[in-house]
Amino acid sequence: xxxxxxxxxxxxxEKYKYGMVIDLDKCTGCGACMVACMTENNVPFRKDExxxxxxxxxxxxxxxxxxxxxxxxxxxxxxxPCMHCEGDHxxxxxxxxxxxxxxxxxxxxxxVSQIPxxxxxxxxxxxxxxxxxxxxxxxxxxxxDKMEKALSPDVSPRMRGVVEKCTFCFHRFQRARDKAxxxxxxxxxxxxxxxxxxxACPADAITFGDLNNHEHEVYKLKKSPYxxxxxxxxxxxxxxxxxxxxxxxxxxxxxxxxxxxxx
Amino acid sequence: xxxxxxxxxxxxxxxxxxxxxxYALSILGMGLGYAAIxxxxxxxxxxxx
Amino acid sequence: xxxxxxxxxxxxxxxGKFALWIGFWSLLMLWALAGAGVCWLKGLNQTNLNDxxxxxxxxxxxxxxxxxxxxxxxxxxxxxxxxxEDFKPIINFVVIxxxxxxxxxxAILALDIGQPLRGWHIFWHANVHSMLTEVAFCISAYxxxxxxxxxxxxLENRQLDKxxxxxxxxxxxxxxxxxxxATGAFLSFFHQGSLGGVAGVLFGRPFAFxxxxxxxxxxxxxxxxxxxxxxxxxxxxxxxxxxxxxRKKLVKQNVIVKLAKVSGWLLVGYLLVKTLDTVYWAMxxxxxxxxSFMDMYPExxxxxxxxxxxxxxxxxxxxxxxxxxxxxxNNLLLIPAAILTxxxxxxxxxxxxxxxxALPVMPFDNFVNYIPNWAEWVTSLAxxxxxxxxxxxxxxxxxxxxxxxxxxx
Numbered sequence: 001x002x003x004x005x006x007x008x009x010x011x012x013x014e015k016y017k018y019g020m021v022i023d024l025d026k027c028t029g030c031g032a033c034m035v036a037c038m039t040e041n042n043v044p045f046r047k048d049e050x051x052x053x054x055x056x057x058x059x060x061x062x063x064x065x066x067x068x069x070x071x072x073x074x075x076x077x078x079x080x081p082c083m084h085c086e087g088d089h090x091x092x093x094x095x096x097x098x099x100x101x102x103x104x105x106x107x108x109x110x111x112v113s114q115i116p117x118x119x120x121x122x123x124x125x126x127x128x129x130x131x132x133x134x135x136x137x138x139x140x141x142x143x144x145d146k147m148e149k150a151l152s153p154d155v156s157p158r159m160r161g162v163v164e165k166c167t168f169c170f171h172r173f174q175r176a177r178d179k180a181x182x183x184x185x186x187x188x189x190x191x192x193x194x195x196x197x198x199x200a201c202p203a204d205a206i207t208f209g210d211l212n213n214h215e216h217e218v219y220k221l222k223k224s225p226y227x228x229x230x231x232x233x234x235x236x237x238x239x240x241x242x243x244x245x246x247x248x249x250x251x252x253x254x255x256x257x258x259x260x261x262x263x
Numbered sequence: 264x265x266x267x268x269x270x271x272x273x274x275x276x277x278x279x280x281x282x283x284x285x286y287a288l289s290i291l292g293m294g295l296g297y298a299a300i301x302x303x304x305x306x307x308x309x310x311x312x
Numbered sequence: 313x314x315x316x317x318x319x320x321x322x323x324x325x326x327x328g329k330f331a332l333w334i335g336f337w338s339l340l341m342l343w344a345l346a347g348a349g350v351c352w353l354k355g356l357n358q359t360n361l362n363d364x365x366x367x368x369x370x371x372x373x374x375x376x377x378x379x380x381x382x383x384x385x386x387x388x389x390x391x392x393x394x395x396x397e398d399f400k401p402i403i404n405f406v407v408i409x410x411x412x413x414x415x416x417x418x419a420i421l422a423l424d425i426g427q428p429l430r431g432w433h434i435f436w437h438a439n440v441h442s443m444l445t446e447v448a449f450c451i452s453a454y455x456x457x458x459x460x461x462x463x464x465x466x467l468e469n470r471q472l473d474k475x476x477x478x479x480x481x482x483x484x485x486x487x488x489x490x491x492x493x494a495t496g497a498f499l500s501f502f503h504q505g506s507l508g509g510v511a512g513v514l515f516g517r518p519f520a521f522x523x524x525x526x527x528x529x530x531x532x533x534x535x536x537x538x539x540x541x542x543x544x545x546x547x548x549x550x551x552x553x554x555x556x557x558x559r560k561k562l563v564k565q566n567v568i569v570k571l572a573k574v575s576g577w578l579l580v581g582y583l584l585v586k587t588l589d590t591v592y593w594a595m596x597x598x599x600x601x602x603x604s605f606m607d608m609y610p611e612x613x614x615x616x617x618x619x620x621x622x623x624x625x626x627x628x629x630x631x632x633x634x635x636x637x638x639x640x641x642n643n644l645l646l647i648p649a650a651i652l653t654x655x656x657x658x659x660x661x662x663x664x665x666x667x668x669x670a671l672p673v674m675p676f677d678n679f680v681n682y683i684p685n686w687a688e689w690v691t692s693l694a695x696x697x698x699x700x701x702x703x704x705x706x707x708x709x710x711x712x713x714x715x716x717x718x719x720x721x
Contacts, residue, residue, distance in 0.1 A: 053362035053680065064676035078676060091441075093516040099444040100433040101270040120433045121356075121426020123366030124444050127665075130516035130673035136366060136426060138357040160355045161426025231673060233602045234516055252675050255518075255602030264435050280440035283502075284449055290495050291456055294488055302480035 016188075017110040018168055019211040019239030020198070021221040022079055024249055026205035029077030033059050036200030037081075040169060042157045044141030056135040058082065058166035059197050066248045076249045079206065081197065082133040082166035083230065083238030084112045093236055094125035094134065102163075110211075110239060111168050119162040126163060130231055131238075134165045168208075169195040190216050211239060228253045317471055319711045323720070334704060337697045344694030347687035348423055356426055360685040367665045369684035370424040373692035375507055375661035377413045377420075378451070379535070380654060382543030384410020384458065385493075385500035390574070392493035398570050401715045402563055405554075406547050407461045408706050409699075414455045416695035421448075423691055443509035450503030457496035460485065469709050501536055508535025511664040518601045519608050520668035522593060530589045531664070537585060541578035542657040544571040545630070545650040552647060554703060560720050562713040569640050572650070576634025579653060583627050590619075607671075611679065614667050618659065626656025 037043065037059040049055045062078040085092040086105070092112055095105045102119035105112055126134045140160040143151070151157065154171035158164045176192040190209050198208040209216030221227065222241045228250050229238045244250055251262040264281075271277065313327040324330070350358045361368045387406040391399040422428050434448045467473065467482035485492075505528065511520040512529025522529040548571055555562050594605035609616040630649035633639035640646050672679055684692070706712050 051362075053364055054357070056363075062674070062676050078674075093514065096439075097442050097444065097510075097513065099439055099442040099448060100437040101439045102433070102437070118433060118437060119427070120430035122424070122434070122444060123426070124442070124510070126363065126366035127669055128514050128516055132363065132674075132677070135363050136356070138362075139355065159427075163426075231516070233600070234518070234673075236516060255607075255673070255675060257599060257602060257604055260602065264438050268437060270437060270439070276440045280438075280446070284453070287453055287495050287499055290491065291453070291460065294491050294495075295460065298481060298484040298488065301484045302477055305480040305484070306477050 014110060014212070015108045016210045017212045017239065018173075018193075018209070019084070019110070019218055019222070019241065020081065020168075020195075021207045021218050021227065021241040021243060023205045023207075023221075024076050024078065024242050024244040025246070026203040027061075027077045027079060027201075028203055029061055029063065029075075030202065031061055032200045032202055033079050033197035033206065034061060036196040037166070040152060040196035041155045041167070042141075042151045043164075044137065044139070044143075044157065046139065046142075054138050056137070056164065058133075058135070058164070060132075064249070064252045074246065074248065076244065076246070076252065078230075078242070078252075079197070080131055080133065080230070081168070081195075081240060082112060083131055083236065083240045084110060084168060085236040085238045086110065088235040088237050093128040093130070093234075097124045097128045099124065109168075109170075109173060111170055111173075112165075113167060113170065114163065114165050116156070116158040116162045116164060121161040121163065123163060130234060130236070134163050136163050137161060172196075226250070230254070314709075317469060317709050319470055319709070321717050324708050330704070330708060334701055337700045337704075340690075340697035341694060341701065344690045344697065347690040348419075348694075351423055351687055351691070352428060358685075359688050360682060361688075362680075362682070364680045365666070365669055365682040367669055368682055369688040369692045370420050371665045372658070372662045373695075374417045374420050374424070375665060376658040377417045377695055378504070378507060379539040379542060379657045379661060380546040381410045381413025381417075382500065382504060382539035383545075383547035384413070384543070385454070385496050386540040386543050387547065387571075388461070388493040389497040392490040393497060398567060401713070402547065402551065402567050402571070404465050404710075404712045404714070405551060405563070407458060407465065408703060408712065409547060409550055411455075411458045411462045412695065412699040412702050414451060414458055416698060417451065418455060420691065420695075421451075443506045443513055446506035447503050447510060450499045450506065454496055454499040454503060457492050457499065460492050461489065461496070464489075465706070465710050465712070468711055504536045504539040505532040508532045508664075511668060514668065516673065517668050517671075518598055518603050518673065519671050520664060521597065521601075522589065523597060530592075534582070534586055534589060537578070537582040538657055538660060541575055541582045542653045544575040544578075545634075545653040547571060548575075548646070549650045549654060550699075550703070552643075552650075554707065558707065560716065562716050562719065564715055564719065565641075568646075572634050572640035572646055575650075575653065576631055576640065579627065579631040580635060583623060583631060586623065586627075590623075610671065614663075614670060618663060618667070622656055622659040622663065626652045626659060630656070 034057050038045065038057065041058060043056050043058060045055065059079060059081045062080055064076045064078060066074040068074070087093065092105055095103050095112060099122060100118055100120060102115045103112060103125055104115070121136065123136055126136060137158050137160050141157050172195065173193050176188045179192065180186065180188050195208050198206040207217045207221055209218040211218055211222060213219055221243065224243055226243045226245050227241045229241055230253050233254050242253060247262070254262070256262050265271070318324050359368070384406045387399050387403060390396045391403050422431060425431055434445060438445045464482040464485040467478050472478050508531035509528055512522040512531030514520045522531050548568055551563050551568065598605055598608070609619065630652040633645045633649035639649065666682070670680065670682070
């Protein structure tokens with residue numbers, strides 16, 4: 001049963017609301033999601049990728065600890081794609097600030113798009129994003145010899161001087177939609193549209209689907225008492241949920257004043 | 264900037280923003296135009312202030 | 313050698329001396345152009361900017377220059393709209409200062425974007441909800457106004473003025489200058505404000521975000537207020553520096569003192585409003601986001617001292633000097649006060665951009681620092697050299713200071 005045509009922000013009709021639930025208790029921090037994402041989306045890399053402040057990773061795994069010393073230390077990894085924020089007032093932090101409409105909120109899917117050929121690299125969206133989900137192309141992409149032949153034909157590589165970010169593998173959505181249309185269907189099945197990181201995760205920590213659709217796994221998971229979202233208090237209204245049974249991990253997901261009760 | 268670009272919407276935001284912008288630009292344009300035309304007229308008259 | 317170009321009845325140094333002076337600043341300009349050149353040719357990887365500091369030295373320089381250049385529109389506003397004739401003797405000079413500030417800001421903006429050749433997208437594909445769009449349109453349009461205000465002064469050069477059409481054109485432009493000044497004031501109020509809005513709307517950044525009035529965050533109003541408070545101080549400072557270098561009195565003391573008085577009282581007003589805003593931000597806005605006031609000032613260089621320096625040393629102290637009659641009439645106090653005010657506004661623009669980005673928002677994220685590299689430094693400081701050249705040329709060949717002859721018989 002799908003909640004058809006939900007009224008979304010701005011009074012637009014929302015057909016889908018794609019999102020993710022990441023089980024942090026399952027994530028081992030292996031980084032397979034990052035690798036899969038880079039390959040799927042032709043994310044450029046350089047010979048020396050040691051400086052993470054200038055290297056691009058649409059999906060980045062952050063490490064958090066409970067701050068205690070051995071033997072009480074506990075570690076958690078936060079895979080961080082773009083949160084595809086809807087914003088509490090219908091404004092994602094980045095979409096509303098882009099001066100050239102180079103990033104847009106798609107009301108059909110709830111996906112925040114990026115138009116690299118429109119972007120002129122002012123980086124205001126990067127300043128607006130508290131998740132650091134947006135990356136600037138400091139260099140033109142240079143692929144190792146013959147690797148160009150292995151690039152994905154569905155995603156255009158980006159040029160120097162523009163911003164890029166996770167698109168929830170939007171090209172996969174397009175492919176699934178085309179297939180469904182050809183087969184005379186108007187709805188896309190859950191398994192027909194999955195992101196590369198979801199499929200690559202060996203621990204099955206990432207679940208992807210339509211957050212509005214009762215039949216999708218994410219719909220049930222997001223209702224878990226252990227589910228939370230990153231920096232929810234800022235009013236970004238993200239579509240990526242995290243889950244953990246560990247209370248310190250849930251507290252790491254947002255900012256709290258001293259003595260304030262966490263979620 | 265113009266109604267024929269595809270991201271254009273005929274909403275209040277666009278009307279206020281572009282209304283103010285084009286108003287300001289027209290004043291500048293008309294002011295410059297006035298000064299230029301008047302200068303040619305003054306020149307024809309041959310007067311020197 | 314160039315005596316035919318120099319205004320009648322005033323003394324200027326020898327051409328050789330002048331050429332040496334211009335040559336010195338031109339060398340600095342060349343250095344800055346080299347910095348700009350490598351960034352344009354090779355891209356922004358030639359800077360120390362990174363994904364955590366998308367905004368750095370350039371954006372601070374931009375915001376600071378524009379705030380300092382506010383003297384142009386605000387003096388124009390007082391002279392043409394409020395009709396305060398006292399500012400007439402300095403109006404030419406503030407136009408030049410404004411022209412320098414805004415052209416520099418536009419040049420730095422052209423450097424700061426990743427694809428400068430696509431800069432026109434901001435106009436063509438304008439997102440009217442973005443504060444940056446408002447900034448781009450207003451600054452460009454106001455730069456047109458400043459150019460229109462500067463043209464008649466250039467045309468008043470002794471040789472150009474001999475051409476009848478040029479003479480008529482400059483006369484006619486002068487005649488309707490109030491219309492341009494009013495348009496300029498309108499545009500300026502908006503872009504000074506929207507520059508504040510650029511920071512204040514970032515609800516993902518607790519340091520920058522502020523409560524909204526209608527569609528504007530409080531920073532919108534604070535930026536206008538602070539710019540018109542410090543703009544006149546910058547005008548005073550540049551005038552005094554010009555007088556020091558030319559070893560001449562160029563503007564009567566009463567003009568300077570009046571500017572100082574206006575600046576002082578505006579500064580008092582600004583400090584009151586800014587304090588209220590800061591208190592509300594600390595007591596309401598930040599706790600709602602789950603962060604405390606002191607979380608915003610975690611470590612060097614972003615400790616609480618940066619706020620004390622901005623509002624105390626560079627706010628309260630100069631304000632007291634400027635509003636007291638004795639203070640503003642005493643050059644030994646007036647000049648330091650003007651300098652402090654200008655430093656204060658630069659600090660404000662710096663924290664609202666760089667500190668706002670430096671503070672990690674995700675609890676498990678790291679604090680990263682950033683120091684600009686040579687290409688960023690030389691291009692950010694280039695407006696000094698560019699300004700020196702343009703002011704020198706204008707002073708030598710144009711009748712900038714109407715009181716000069718009277719003050720230097």
